Amino acid sequence: MTRTQAPRSSPSRTSPSHLLPTEEPLALLRPDGTPVEGSPLVMPADDVLVELYRRMVVGRRFDTQATALTRQGRLAVYPSSRGQEACEIAPVLALRPDDWLFPTYRDSVALVSRGIDPAQTLTLLQGGWHLGYDPYEHRVGPQCTPLATNTLHAVGFAHAARLKGEDTAALVLLGDGATSEGDTHEALNFAGVWQAPVVFLVQNNGYAISVPLDKQTAAPTLAHKGIGYGVPSVLVDGNDAAAVYAVVRDALRTGGPTLIEALTYRIEAHTNADDATRYRTSDEVAAWLARDPVDRLSAYLTARGLLDERTKDDVAREAETFAAAVRAALNVDVEPDPADLFEHVYATMPAHLRAQAEFLREESA
Amino acid sequence: MTVSMAGALNKALADALDADPTVLVFGEDVGPLGGVFRVTDGLAARFGDRRVFDTPLAESGIVGTAIGMAMNGLRPVVEMQFDAFAYPAFEQITSHLAKLRNRTRGAVSLPVVIRVPYGGGIGGVEHHCDSSEAYYTHTPGLRVVTPGTPDDAYRLLRAAIDSPDPVIFLEPKRRYWSKGPLTDESLAFDRAVVRRPGADVTLIAYGPMVATALETAEAAEEEGWDVEVVDLRSLAPFDDDTVCASVVKTGRAVVVHEASGFGGYGAEVVARVTERCFHHLHAPVLRVTGFDIPYPPPKLEEFHLPGVDRILDTIGRLQWDDEVVAARRG
Numbered sequence: 298m299t300r301t302q303a304p305r306s307s308p309s310r311t312s313p314s315h316l317l318p319t320e321e322p323l324a325l326l327r328p329d330g331t332p333v334e335g336s337p338l339v340m341p342a343d344d345v346l347v348e349l350y351r352r353m354v355v356g357r358r359f360d361t362q363a364t365a366l367t368r369q370g371r372l373a374v375y376p377s378s379r380g381q382e383a384c385e386i387a388p389v390l391a392l393r394p395d396d397w398l399f400p401t402y403r404d405s406v407a408l409v410s411r412g413i414d415p416a417q418t419l420t421l422l423q424g425g426w427h428l429g430y431d432p433y434e435h436r437v438g439p440q441c442t443p444l445a446t447n448t449l450h451a452v453g454f455a456h457a458a459r460l461k462g463e464d465t466a467a468l469v470l471l472g473d474g475a476t477s478e479g480d481t482h483e484a485l486n487f488a489g490v491w492q493a494p495v496v497f498l499v500q501n502n503g504y505a506i507s508v509p510l511d512k513q514t515a516a517p518t519l520a521h522k523g524i525g526y527g528v529p530s531v532l533v534d535g536n537d538a539a540a541v542y543a544v545v546r547d548a549l550r551t552g553g554p555t556l557i558e559a560l561t562y563r564i565e566a567h568t569n570a571d572d573a574t575r576y577r578t579s580d581e582v583a584a585w586l587a588r589d590p591v592d593r594l595s596a597y598l599t600a601r602g603l604l605d606e607r608t609k610d611d612v613a614r615e616a617e618t619f620a621a622a623v624r625a626a627l628n629v630d631v632e633p634d635p636a637d638l639f640e641h642v643y644a645t646m647p648a649h650l651r652a653q654a655e656f657l658r659e660e661s662a
Numbered sequence: 663m664t665v666s667m668a669g670a671l672n673k674a675l676a677d678a679l680d681a682d683p684t685v686l687v688f689g690e691d692v693g694p695l696g697g698v699f700r701v702t703d704g705l706a707a708r709f710g711d712r713r714v715f716d717t718p719l720a721e722s723g724i725v726g727t728a729i730g731m732a733m734n735g736l737r738p739v740v741e742m743q744f745d746a747f748a749y750p751a752f753e754q755i756t757s758h759l760a761k762l763r764n765r766t767r768g769a770v771s772l773p774v775v776i777r778v779p780y781g782g783g784i785g786g787v788e789h790h791c792d793s794s795e796a797y798y799t800h801t802p803g804l805r806v807v808t809p810g811t812p813d814d815a816y817r818l819l820r821a822a823i824d825s826p827d828p829v830i831f832l833e834p835k836r837r838y839w840s841k842g843p844l845t846d847e848s849l850a851f852d853r854a855v856v857r858r859p860g861a862d863v864t865l866i867a868y869g870p871m872v873a874t875a876l877e878t879a880e881a882a883e884e885e886g887w888d889v890e891v892v893d894l895r896s897l898a899p900f901d902d903d904t905v906c907a908s909v910v911k912t913g914r915a916v917v918v919h920e921a922s923g924f925g926g927y928g929a930e931v932v933a934r935v936t937e938r939c940f941h942h943l944h945a946p947v948l949r950v951t952g953f954d955i956p957y958p959p960p961k962l963e964e965f966h967l968p969g970v971d972r973i974l975d976t977i978g979r980l981q982w983d984d985e986v987v988a989a990r991r992g
């Protein structure tokens with residue numbers, strides 16, 4: 298283990314103001330796509346913006362395809378992230394090649410955008426196995442179902458990188474509900490004490506299943522939670538892909554921890570099994586549809602002359618091709634091998650599992 | 663060389679830190695203080711605060727970050743200060759530490775050791791004396807081991823740190839100060855050991871009860887019983903072969919542990935012995951365990967913990983033939 302890079306010493310304990318988020322969420326684009334004047338954020342390069350657009354369109358098409366596959370019984374469950382594309386795509390694009398992503402169950406679109414084969418992304422939800430991809434191949438931790446536990450894995454991972462003298466940061470995705478779990482607090486505290494290079498991106502989509510934010514916290518914003526841990530915090534418009542990209546990119550390069558709260562909304566229900574009309578109004582959904590992240594970026598790029606009808610058509614076609622491939626890959630009956638049950642419980646199979654595997658083999662012969 | 667069990671554990675940590683630069687030791691008060699039981703004494707001074715360090719006071723945080731570090735190529739050895747204070751980390755242990763290899767089809771290997779000083783007999787107040795082994799042994803994916811002697815403590819801990827699987831390393835805290843020789847013997851990681859040979863009955867014990875079982879065997883000898891003592895060492899995986907060979911030989915068995923009996927680890931041992939050795943048994947396999955109560959306050963713990971007399975009484979209830987008893991007692 299090399300020890301080239303010493304951890305940064307603890308942040309100043311005297312002036313907490315630099316830890317606090319701005320009053321208003323940071324943004325680069327207004328909901329209608331016009332630029333925000335005087336934003337402290339630096340607008341990403343044109344090619345990055347076009348790439349964000351392209352990936353968001355493909356990601357959304359993937360999401361609707363997965364939802365459809367659930368209705369056809371091909372997936373056991375699917376938590377949609379429609380409406381949250383800016384939070385799913387922009388952070389992934391902001392990652393440097395060596396950085397790691399620690400996602401949750403809702404972040405399939407982020408995984409697809411990271412380059413993971415869609416069928417592998419959906420293995421968990423399809424029920425064939427708990428995970429379909431190799432974390433080391435893609436530098437993506439396993440999608441985490443228990444809430445907030447991935448925050449600690451990200452902190453440990455990033456701290457280990459630091460101890461090994463590697464310039465690797467970790468980005469962990471979590472929801473607003475997950476910020477109430479003890480692990481989030483322990484993770485923020487560890488990250489602050491160790492000054493670990495971790496970015497916590499809270500996708501505040503307003504609800505934890507049915508529970509609204511005002512029943513989740515009394516804090517003015519979730520970003521305010523950083524100050525208690527000495528972790529600088531950012532409040533960003535989570536439907537503004539340009540702004541999310543800018544804040545995540547900057548945070549990944551500070552060498553220390555950052556807490557980002559991105560204000561967004563999930564357009565669909567929590568999962569296909571949920572009835573969202575029980576806890577929110579159609580007016581509310583309509584108001585958020587008017588803040589759509591894809592339309593917003595599209596309007597900006599079109600006004601800037603960076604997106605014409607032909608490119609839009611190309612992207613739309615690419616999305617359709619992608620969806621067709623997802624459909625084809627998922628429209629097959631999975632027949633997992635029962636012998637898999639006993640593999641990989643331990644590094645080498647102990648005697649009692651060998652015996653149980655043999656028993657099952659004979660039983661199913 | 664004669665050492666205390668705490669000294670043997672300390673030496674195991676030092677030797678492991680020396681041998682492998684990816685080994686880290688961290689937890690609450692394990693740095694300059696050397697741990698509340700001094701098991702990590704001197705390690706921070708010798709290996710520096712990047713290898714041996716104090717963390718914030720948060721057990722889930724300790725285990726959860728250890729998981730992330732192990733994913734990134736390090737070998738964390740973490741300390742839970744006392745048995746019952748590991749419970750805040752339970753989710754990280756059961757949902758992630760134990761399962762990540764399986765969930766990822768072997769892609770993620772987590773060579774993490776969680777050291778837990780466990781069990782009673784030290785006059786501790788509430789939450790300082792739990793025997794928590796059944797929670798861990800019930801969780802597939804974890805290896806659960808516990809040493810009965812200083813020599814085993816050294817060798818088991820070295821093996822645990824080398825293991826590619828996560829290990830719950832239960833340290834019988836009332837035996838920290840008991841002394842014994844350090845040998846050069848090698849130790850198979852998942853094997854029980856016959857601590858004392860005998861012909862009449864097998865006493866199956868582990869961790870803190872190994873010494874009590876040996877004491878019982880000595881006392882039994884005076885009464886004419888020839889007691890064999892098996893020290894399980896590895897609670898999971900379970901070494902059926904060593905245990906059953908002994909029970910087949912003696913035909914009688916008693917399982918001893920401090921933890922409550924109901925749903926306890928002893929029930930598993932009894933079931934396995936009964937399933938495998940039924941035709942060799944001359945009597946039902948009996949258990950001597952703590953009562954089914956929360957761990958009692960210090961002034962009552964002697965009534966709860968199995969001791970020599972209770973174990974001897976139980977041996978006496980193993981349906982002995984009168985002639986055998988007469989012959990044994992000369």
Ligand SMILES: Cc1ncc(C[n+]2csc(CCOP(=O)(O)OP(=O)(O)O)c2C)c(N)n1
Binds near residue numbers: 471
């Ligand atoms: C530890 C834990 N408790 C409960 C659940 C059940 N559960 C799944 S999703 C969810 C709501 C999560 O809300 P939030 O963190 O806001 O994320 P979102 O689903 O909105 O992305 C709950 C309660 C869980 N997965 N993990």
